Amino acid sequence: xxxxxxxxxxxxxxxxxxxxxxxxxxxxxxxxxxxxxxxxxxxxxxxxxxxxxxxxxxxxxxxxxxxxxxxxxxxxxxxxxxxxxxx
Amino acid sequence: xxxxxxxxxxxxxxxxxxxxxxxxxxxxxxxxxxxxxxxxxxxxxxxxxxxxxxxxxxxxxxxxxxxxxxxxxxxxxxxxxxxxxxxxxxxxxxxxxxxxxxxxxxxxxxxxxxxxxxxxxxxxxxxxxxxxxxxxxxxxxxxxxxxxxxxxxxxxxxxxxxxxxxxxxxxxxxxxxxxxxxxxxxxxxxxxxxxxxxxxxxxxxxxxxxxxxxxxxxxxxxxxxxxxxxxxxxxxxxxxxxxxxx
Numbered sequence: 368x369x370x371x372x373x374x375x376x377x378x379x380x381x382x383x384x385x386x387x388x389x390x391x392x393x394x395x396x397x398x399x400x401x402x403x404x405x406x407x408x409x410x411x412x413x414x415x416x417x418x419x420x421x422x423x424x425x426x427x428x429x430x431x432x433x434x435x436x437x438x439x440x441x442x443x444x445x446x447x448x449x450x451x452x453x454x
Numbered sequence: 455x456x457x458x459x460x461x462x463x464x465x466x467x468x469x470x471x472x473x474x475x476x477x478x479x480x481x482x483x484x485x486x487x488x489x490x491x492x493x494x495x496x497x498x499x500x501x502x503x504x505x506x507x508x509x510x511x512x513x514x515x516x517x518x519x520x521x522x523x524x525x526x527x528x529x530x531x532x533x534x535x536x537x538x539x540x541x542x543x544x545x546x547x548x549x550x551x552x553x554x555x556x557x558x559x560x561x562x563x564x565x566x567x568x569x570x571x572x573x574x575x576x577x578x579x580x581x582x583x584x585x586x587x588x589x590x591x592x593x594x595x596x597x598x599x600x601x602x603x604x605x606x607x608x609x610x611x612x613x614x615x616x617x618x619x620x621x622x623x624x625x626x627x628x629x630x631x632x633x634x635x636x637x638x639x640x641x642x643x644x645x646x647x648x649x650x651x652x653x654x655x656x657x658x659x660x661x662x663x664x665x666x667x668x669x670x671x672x673x674x675x676x677x678x679x680x681x682x683x684x685x686x687x688x689x690x691x692x693x694x695x696x697x698x699x700x
Contacts, residue, residue: 434675438630441637448640452460 389450396443403436458556458647460640462579463568475572476579479554483545483576512540519678524685531684534593538586539677542577546639546669549575550646550662557647577639577672580632587628590680595624598687627683631676638672 411429415422462474494509502510516536520528548554554573555561561571576582599607613620642665650658 430671431675431678434634434671438634438637441641442630442633444641445633445637448460448644 385450385453389447392450393440393443393447396446397440400436400440400443403439404433407432407436458644459570462574462581463556463566463570465566465568465572467567472567474579474581475556475566475570475574476576476582479549479573480545480576480582482573483541483548486548487540487544516677520681523681524688527688528681528685531681534590534684535677535681538590538680539673542586542635542673542676543670545576545582546673547666549578549639549643550665550669552650555647555650556643557651559651560647575639575643577635578643580636583636583639584628584632586635586676587632590631590683591624591628594680594683594687597684601688601690627679631679635672635676638668642668 407429411425414425462476464472465475465478466473490505490509494505498506513532513536516539517529517532520532520535522528524531552560554571554575556571556574558570562569563572566572595607598610602610611621611624642661646658646661646665649661
């Protein structure tokens with residue numbers, strides 16, 4: 368019977384966790400960098416609030432620091448891309 | 455986003471060697487840089503104007519952190535640091551243009567070996583970024599050996615305990631350099647493709663603007679990190695400097 372055949376086929380299909388893995392990779396991987404970037408910018412805002420003239424001095428180190436924190440999230444994104452491209 | 459591959463597709467074969475669309479984009483970036491350099495140094499005047507003036511400004515803007523980080527030696531780092539910066543910026547900024555997109559609905563060219571787009575942002579290929587990272591790695595370690603000698607290099611790599619710690623740290627640097635640039639530009643490429651697919655009018659321009667920013671920041675990061683590694687490697691090693699680096 369058609370239904371029985373379908374049931375047998377459904378049992379033989381192995382569920383793939385790769386899409387879940389890809390989602391978790393980037394989802395969990397972005398937590399740390401998100402906090403890091405937030406902390407960095409918060410401290411920069413505080414410094415600018417205390418001393419508005421320091422904005423020029425602060426800008427470049429802030430951007431460089433943010434790029435470092437962002438890089439960690441990018442590593443997680445690469446893993447997600449790799450998984451996404453597979454099964 | 456059909457037609458976009460993580461691994462860059464081959465466009466044609468040059469004497470048996472596959473040439474991918476990212477390599478073509480890298481060659482184009484090189485061509486642009488060479489042409490601009492030739493134009494800027496034609497009829498050079500002592501008091502610059504026009505293109506020469508702008509290029510002198512750019513080179514001095516790179517020379518300043520070089521000498522800030524490393525003092526007098528910094529000038530000798532400028533060729534590597536400057537080239538990395540200019541090449542990465544040019545490649546990134548050129549990759550924003552729509553002609554460089556790789557997607558079935560943007561391009562479907564039959565003459566390329568794998569029937570995909572003929573061009574793609576050069577740094578969206580891990581091979582390109584890894585090549586630059588490997589060059590930096592070799593240059594930094596060669597500079598270390600030249601400054602401090604072979605024995606100091608071996609001692610530096612086996613600093614411990616555990617002895618393999620420093621070696622892992624040294625390997626992690628080019629890996630992170632390559633992956634950081636690759637990931638940022640790849641993500642930007644995918645972002646532009648997806649946004650262009652969702653809202654073809656006006657909105658992609660915002661993301662292109664963002665990619666302009668990311669492109670130059672990542673180029674700067676790569677160059678500054680190279681400068682920092684070179685400066686660290688070429689300091690004459692005393693125990694206090696070694697401790698400070700950790």
